Amino acid sequence: MNFDDTPEEAAYREQVRTYIADHRDQLISVGDGARREGDLTRARESQRVMYEGGYVGITWPKDVGGQGGSPMQQAIVDQELGKAGVPGHVGLIGIGMCGPTVISHGSDDQKQRYLKRLLSCEDIWCQLFSEPASGSDLAALRTRAVREGDSWRINGQKVWTTLAQYADYGILLTRTDPTLAKHKGLTMFVVDMKAPGVTVRPLRQMSGSAEFNEVFFDDVIVHDSERLGEVNDGWRVGLTTLMSERLTLGGGGGEMGISGGTAASFIASQIGSLSEDRQALVRQDFGRVWTQLLATRYTGYRLLSAISKGAMPGPEASAGKLAGTKAGRQLADLAVRVSGDGGVWFEGPWQASQAGLPGLAIAGGTDEVLRNVIGERVLGLPPEPRADKGLSFEESVKL
Ligand SMILES: Cc1cc2nc3c(=O)[nH]c(=O)nc-3n(C[C@H](O)[C@H](O)[C@H](O)COP(=O)(O)OP(=O)(O)OC[C@H]3O[C@@H](n4cnc5c(N)ncnc54)[C@H](O)[C@@H]3O)c2cc1C
Known part of the structure; x- marks a missing residue:
């Protein structure tokens, strides 16, 4: 290549x-x-x-x-x-996940009303999937939508909803038929985050900021014209979102918001103040992380070249996200280490990355779940036993 x-x-x-x-x-x-x-x-x-x-x-x-x-x-x-x-x-969540879902499953009216404003950031969007008892096992979600004439009444709770405190709209996965198998009774809607009955409570993280939230739905009314896809076909609609999420997080850049070049300049500017022994260790560590960054980037290129030829992304995206998160975390750790003995107390971009990147090892598919995908799909290891017969591993967990 x-x-x-x-x-x-x-x-x-x-x-x-x-x-x-x-x-x-x-x-x-x-x-x-x-x-x-x-x-x-x-x-x-x-x-x-x-x-x-x-x-x-x-x-x-x-x-x-x-x-x-x-x-x-x-x-x-x-x-x-x-x-x-x-x-x-x-607006990355809107651009990378919500928008592609509206493009694939929304009505013409929804596309015209929402998409340009989403791109220009007049509106911010969020993804309302995870719940207190359903993360990796997304299909176990409980938030209920009950039909009332032309509308739906929604009750339930979401959690870890990034940007919900700023969002104008969200894509919301609900359970519409609890009598069906868990992947079959789900339906997706666009929800107005300022609608009566929507309550957003920010959750503060160790980085000091509150990037995600709890979101409560108490008798929220959503018109049927805001449905995305068919009733009880929400799992298929949600897979579009998850596929787009995988591409957004595991795609070509592969450095998880940290530029290796910027890190190299920063480390070069600091290294002179270290003892010779520590300089040698830092050089070795940086060489190791740099190699991982390059490997992640080239894995991302494989993915891009597959997509350019019209193929759907395979386990490369999982490998890209797994490796990119790990390399990003190591790079941030190294940059904080070379900042001097007080480095861990400073409030700077490296410290913010060091505190924020562990979350990326969970969001959009945890490291463990991604390793399962690689074990099964790349290494051909036996699949893990699961109750949802007939579903591939990727269909049965959130990626
Ligand atoms: C920074 C951040 C932002 C997020 N943003 C959003 C958002 O905007 N919208 C949204 O809907 N969600 C969001 N999430 C939620 C995220 O998708 C879930 O946290 C994730 O899917 C894991 O679910 P969980 O937290 O319930 O953990 P669980 O699924 O309960 O997992 C707990 C532990 O068990 C392991 N585990 C679970 N299943 C398996 C398995 N089959 N094999 C091996 N190990 C397993 C996991 O790896 C983990 O270590 C965000 C999370 C984070 C951290």
């Missing part, structure tokens, strides 16, 4: 790089706190600027506000933003 850009890709990369450089002062930076500010104004503006340049929703169809571009173009934009120290867009 040739890892160099084709002439077209090189020209596109140059165009992206120039646009980012020309608008750098309107874009946020890793660790500048913009993602944690109460109103997210700067983070929204940053995404809007990239949208206006034609660099958000690159692979989305043009008739819903996208660019009709290729996954490789998306990877180029992600890479150039990473090199410029710009973190993932604040």
